[in-house]
Amino acid sequence: MRMIFRYLRPFVPRMSLGLTIKFIGSVMDLLLPWILSYMIDEVAPSGEMGRIALWGAAMVGAAVMAWVTNILANRMAAWVAQHTTEKIRHDLFEKISGLSCGQVDTYGIPSLEARLTTDTYNVHQMLGMMQRIGIRAPILLIGGILITLTLDPVLTLVLVCTLPFIGILVYSVSKKGVPMYTELQRSVDGMVRTVRETISGIRVIKALSKVDYERERFAGVNEGVSEKETRAGTTMALTNPLMNLFLNVGLTAVIIVGAFRVNAGLTQPGKIIAFLSYFTIILNAMMAMTRIFVSFSRSSASGDRIAEILSAPKDLAVEPAEREDSPYHVEFEKVTFSYNKTDANVEDISFRLKRGETLGIIGATGCGKSTLINLLMRLYDCDSGRIAIDGRPVSSLPEEELHTKFGVVFQNDALFADTLRENIDFGRGLSEAEIEKAAKCAQAMEFISGLPEGFGHMLTSKGTNLSGGQKQRVLVARALAGTPEILVLDDSSSALDYKTDAALRKGLREEYAGITTVIIAQRVSSILHADHILVLDEGRELGYGTHEELLESCEVYREIATSQMGEGRKD
Numbered sequence: 001m002r003m004i005f006r007y008l009r010p011f012v013p014r015m016s017l018g019l020t021i022k023f024i025g026s027v028m029d030l031l032l033p034w035i036l037s038y039m040i041d042e043v044a045p046s047g048e049m050g051r052i053a054l055w056g057a058a059m060v061g062a063a064v065m066a067w068v069t070n071i072l073a074n075r076m077a078a079w080v081a082q083h084t085t086e087k088i089r090h091d092l093f094e095k096i097s098g099l100s101c102g103q104v105d106t107y108g109i110p111s112l113e114a115r116l117t118t119d120t121y122n123v124h125q126m127l128g129m130m131q132r133i134g135i136r137a138p139i140l141l142i143g144g145i146l147i148t149l150t151l152d153p154v155l156t157l158v159l160v161c162t163l164p165f166i167g168i169l170v171y172s173v174s175k176k177g178v179p180m181y182t183e184l185q186r187s188v189d190g191m192v193r194t195v196r197e198t199i200s201g202i203r204v205i206k207a208l209s210k211v212d213y214e215r216e217r218f219a220g221v222n223e224g225v226s227e228k229e230t231r232a233g234t235t236m237a238l239t240n241p242l243m244n245l246f247l248n249v250g251l252t253a254v255i256i257v258g259a260f261r262v263n264a265g266l267t268q269p270g271k272i273i274a275f276l277s278y279f280t281i282i283l284n285a286m287m288a289m290t291r292i293f294v295s296f297s298r299s300s301a302s303g304d305r306i307a308e309i310l311s312a313p314k315d316l317a318v319e320p321a322e323r324e325d326s327p328y329h330v331e332f333e334k335v336t337f338s339y340n341k342t343d344a345n346v347e348d349i350s351f352r353l354k355r356g357e358t359l360g361i362i363g364a365t366g367c368g369k370s371t372l373i374n375l376l377m378r379l380y381d382c383d384s385g386r387i388a389i390d391g392r393p394v395s396s397l398p399e400e401e402l403h404t405k406f407g408v409v410f411q412n413d414a415l416f417a418d419t420l421r422e423n424i425d426f427g428r429g430l431s432e433a434e435i436e437k438a439a440k441c442a443q444a445m446e447f448i449s450g451l452p453e454g455f456g457h458m459l460t461s462k463g464t465n466l467s468g469g470q471k472q473r474v475l476v477a478r479a480l481a482g483t484p485e486i487l488v489l490d491d492s493s494s495a496l497d498y499k500t501d502a503a504l505r506k507g508l509r510e511e512y513a514g515i516t517t518v519i520i521a522q523r524v525s526s527i528l529h530a531d532h533i534l535v536l537d538e539g540r541e542l543g544y545g546t547h548e549e550l551l552e553s554c555e556v557y558r559e560i561a562t563s564q565m566g567e568g569r570k571d
């Protein structure tokens, strides 16, 4: 939480001004019952109209001043809370964008989303509340007790006796509250995860008539959240009624004792009326302080979750290394890697590509094909072995330099709710000629030129208004448009028909010669012309060579090729 409070530092002058204004407003509020008591006991009995009018005006003046200063201070508090949260959200977003894939796996995407939304909202609420009530409530509480002490110390003592009970209550409730809200937030993360999965898979859920199943699954998660919310809410809800009880008991005692003291001539009726007002003020101040505790319980859990991300260490640091003289553009040397650091997902993989060469990777689902790409792009660090580009280990290349070398189409890659042009350009400021050349090579021109707005055609989020094949062509165009050094196509031809796939490969050879290409494919026809083909099985190399060599040497490859293309077919 300390980290969150550090964000308030730039706003200290404005906050101090706001708090000073709030202080003045609170003092005015405190003065009102005192003026009332003075008017009843001293001014009104004198019958002097001038004095009555003067004190009446003072009372109105104090009320107006309290009203204006409170509005002003609340607005300033809202401004500070809003700008502080904006900065926290900005830094959090930046930090999340810079997390390594391993860190994202650890925290989980729904949890990161919740930290950026619900948690920052909770912190915003708390920052606003602390400024609005944080200073006002203690002033009203302490000031109220001090003034009542000057009015009648005996009556004040009766009230003060109830305050320790309230203090203990507030402390124990808030101590229980923090872990409850942390747990609640964890279940909210789970709910976000379920919603995310359901919404992103809504088509398949409908297609397979799984709506009821998903509804039940969500109901279960929702119930879990409600249960935790109820438990936390019930604990917190104990506070206000119990406090009311303590204070009402104190108030009744004060009225009884007060009545005896007025009868005995030890105090005046105006003071008793003022006392009742001060009790209300003190009661409200105590209630407000409880609300702050509740809000603080909730938001300190949120603040800690935000701080955890903000203080996450930088993963995948650049490790300077000497450049080795190498004739190869891309090298993998005995590379082994495991996501969970227990079972290797790829093991002892080696290959070398000269500039402009193409590597095809083929193998069963889950055998580690995409993992090799993740390692080449240093989305994860390999556990052992060496991966180098132009003789430089990828770990020695700054992220920006490394990633600008690549043009990549991942599986299920994202298209955004923007024009086709923007989706291909992707904020790189490419020329119209580069975009058109890429779209032509990716075989996307045919459908784009058929659209009334051409490249200006608006896509919906995730490109749901395009067919699967059109989406893949746009994604390939995006990967090519920056003319990368290394092009990575992860299963990008699966939605393309054979003819289009062949035209794409021809376009790549003719228009983008010199780009080193890694193609992951399920179809042998997509990679049979590659200079090297790597056959993977459960993370291990099963065969490596050209199509012809593998037909001779690798039984699994021969079986795949025969089953897909028949004996001797080669298109």
Ligand SMILES: Nc1ncnc2c1ncn2[C@@H]1O[C@H](COP(=O)(O)OP(=O)(O)OP(=O)(O)O)[C@@H](O)[C@H]1O
Residues within 6 Å of the ligand: 105, 339, 340, 345, 363, 364, 365, 366, 367, 368, 369, 370, 371, 372, 411
């Ligand atoms: N982020 C991750 N965390 C943990 N395990 C992972 C992660 N990504 C992949 N894996 C596991 O690593 C193995 C290899 O996955 P990978 O995505 O490389 O397979 P693939 O050969 O590309 O599969 P496909 O052909 O289905 O795309 C799989 O067993 C998968 O479950």
